Amino acid sequence: MSLQGNHLEYISLKPYSSLKDLVESIWMVKNHSDQKTEGIIVPDGKIDLFLFVSENEPFEIFISGICSHPVPKPPFPKSTMFAISFYPLAAEYIFGHSFSTLQDMRQMLPTDYWGFSKEDLTDFQCFYQKACNIVSSQYSKEIDRRKKKVFELIYESKGEITVSKLALLSSWSSRQMNRYFHNWFGITLKSYLNIIRFSNSLQQLKNGHLYPELNYGDQSHFIRDVKKFSGVRPTLLSKNENDRFIQLSLMKRN
Structure with missing residues (x-):
């Protein structure tokens, strides 16, 4: 690209x-x-x-x-x-x-x-x-199949999958997954899922769509997450005045 x-x-x-x-x-x-x-x-x-x-x-x-x-x-x-x-x-x-x-x-x-x-x-x-x-x-060792499966599911679902379903499909317990995320990345698995879901919402905002297209429950939930991860409401993020938001500026409009 x-x-x-x-x-x-x-x-x-x-x-x-x-x-x-x-x-x-x-x-x-x-x-x-x-x-x-x-x-x-x-x-x-x-x-x-x-x-x-x-x-x-x-x-x-x-x-x-x-x-x-x-x-x-x-x-x-x-x-x-x-x-x-x-x-x-x-x-x-x-x-x-x-x-x-x-x-x-x-x-x-x-x-x-x-x-x-x-x-x-x-x-x-x-x-x-x-x-x-x-x-x-x-890169010197093979990736643990459970870890590989967890991340595949996260990205395929665009962060819309639950922790319990990840545990079920990966044969890796919720407790073990959360410990792994905390020890290696400093965040909870749930927080990481929210980040990935927000990141996948950027394209719709780039296209001017201000309502949630992923599983946010309702508009207020979507607004809260966008404000948390960008600092502004969806309307301001979508406008991206002066190319303020770097990733949005580098993204093509569909």
Whole structure:
């Protein structure tokens, strides 16, 4: 997927098929504007690794855990960002450590992390190949079938499945699942389901549909969740004035 707006250039590619359970996408955003406009990133249930440089900022590599509320993005005019968006299972099967302390936070990494460098930001296609190869080299053990099944069900249902049904279909108890989510990601399974359901509602809001299309029960429930995860009501999120909400700005209208 590629998108060119007035000032944002966006490309997103799916990873190698062997990584489909661990990597959601590999993407880039280039901001060609020199305007200092702040933005907001809303929760999407992913762990993200970023390579970033701007006209007035040094090269950085950092990683962010799962977000549970909107995160302000400082204005970075004339900037380039390449990123790998991981599904949560990557915490255990790629990184090998918990991300519970990185919920709603980011961690700076060495500028040669995984062999990346500032020069990788000059060619996205080369970065894509390098990223897939590096992540593949970190992937050393088979994913537990119960964990794989749980996440498949979550994404297939767009977050509309219950914890009890997940337990039934995955043969993994609710207590064990909640312990796993708490220990590895710092959130409850129910909270994660709500994040995924909200994230799947963004496309309808981009299209100007302000009423719930997923299982929210009623309009007031939908409004509460949108306010919780974006900070504003559905009407304001849908308008997205000044491209304030980054993910919405990078999304095509259906």
